[in-house]
Amino acid sequence: MLTLLRLTVTIIVINLLLILYTVYVFYYKFSANFPTIAESVQQNVQNIDIIDIKNNNVLNTSHLMTIEIWSKAAIGLYLWQHILRGQIETRTENNAYISGSVKVNEFKFKFRSGPLLITESLQHLSAQNLILVLNGRDKDKIRFATEWIEGVKIVKDKIANIGIVMLGDEDCHNNWIKPYIESNGGFIKFLFVVYDWKAIDNHDIYQWPLGLATYRNFPNPDFNKINFQASRPYVCNFVATIYPDSSRQELINILNNKYRDICIIKVRYEWQPKETTDSLNYYVEALRLSDLTLSPIGRNHECYRIFEALSFGSVPVVEENMNHTKKTSCDKNEAYRLLKEANAPLIYVSNWTQDLPNILSNELNLSLEYKIQRRLYIIKWYSKFKTLIKSQFLKVINEKFV
Incomplete structure (x- = not known):
């Protein structure tokens, strides 16, 4: 009986010593490294916050100005793919409709192009800001471009801002578009035009490069x-x-x-x-x-x-x-x-x-x-x-x- 009591006491003492040793190790060993561990965890949290901020910059576009770019001229692809570096996300058979979107600084651009894009489509424009890309190279192209500008004129009360990027006439006979510019009583806020037109003033009319033959x-x-x-x-x-x-x-x-x-x-x-x-x-x-x-x-x-x-x-x-x-x-x-x-x-x-x-x-x-x-x-x-x-x-x- 006495032997059993001694054995029990010995086991209790051993367990107590193990507990004390464990406390010692935790308090003096682990806690000594705790600031470093805490700093590491804090740094990881900060990294996650940074990732979240970056993701929000990409995904949260509620604070951005949305601008639709509707292209009815080939130079629109040069603007979209080479200058803005946007991607084509939708391309139907025979390029009947092409679309894409890209965030650049404080702007979110949406690109639209193709034969399916017609003047009647302007009734369904989702953004209040529109940039038209047009071809004014010859009389037939000018007639088509004018139809688009007149189409915008019909719905301009729904649009806050309108700008134009245009392939101009190779002899710079572009006077037909002047009455549409805001400073001349029109509603177009700015015009970027290809070729060295004398009317370029870098105030309302700016020059645009011809670029590649897309x-x-x-x-x-x-x-x-x-x-x-x-x-x-x-x-x-x-x-x-x-x-x-x-x-x-x-x-x-x-x-x-x-x-x-x-x-x-x-x-x-x-x-x-x-x-x-x-x-x-x-x-x-x-x-x-x-x-x-x-x-x-x-x-x-x-x-x-x-x-x-x-x-x-x-x-x-x-x-x-x-x-x-x-x-x-x-x-x-x-x-x-x-x-x-x-x-x-x-x-x-x-x-x-x-x-x-x-x-x-x-x-x-x-x-x-x-x-x-x-x-x-x-x-x-x-x-x-x-x-x-x-x-x-x-x-x-x-x-x-x-």
Whole structure:
């Protein structure tokens, strides 16, 4: 009996000692590290808060100004995909309807385009802010654009703000739109227009870059897939439509006589609005395989080719001689205004016959290392240029809409 009592007491003492040891370990060991653990937990909570804040910035759009962009011109895709960097989220068969949305700063943009978008659709416009992208290139396009502006006029009491981005006439005959601008008694808060129109004042009318030929399905190059380090086998390229009595005829004569071995040359004598898969691929390869892209004046000095060359790191060689442009309302003294203001990496010529031999001779003497650095600089500049245009676009919206 005594032995059993002693055994019980011994077990109790052992358990008590274990409890005391456990308390000691918890209090002196674990509590010593508690501030560090607490700080770690607090940091994790802060990280979660930051993630929640970021998610709210993306998901909670109740504080944003919603702006609908309705595009009835191909330059709308350049605005949406290249300048605002928005994605196409909906695309029906044959592009009958295209849509997307993107948050940029304090704005939420909704993009709409396609044949299914008609003037009657304006009755169902969900936002109070509308930007129309229109084509005013010729009489038929102007008639269609006017129908849209008149359609907006009918429902303008439901719309707080209206702006326009427009492909202008290549000879800058754009006076038809002036009465619709707010400062002239109309309801359009601002107009961005392609080409160097004399009426551009950076107050109500602003200039917009022509950009890439999205209507011909010109690709948006992935810079990571372009080999900038390789030697390009051709010095220059000239892939274009030849217009009668233009400097393009002068240029093709020079190239055919002297430079067929070092330049990619492919011309046609009738303009075509669409490209075949083969002709588009040929043109893209010409840009990719040469370091100079020759761009003489067509109907207007600004050409898709300029921006398409820049997107592949090929230097546009452009013509400053405006004598070929006649019966124009464009400002000849402000030719390439947007590009010059942004110090675009272009080569300017005034006379192809006199200037081109020196340009090509100089190009042949440049090292590959120099050309590689130049290509990278061109790509970097073009990216910054698009960001600059985006900033100007948002600034005008902020001034005119907010």
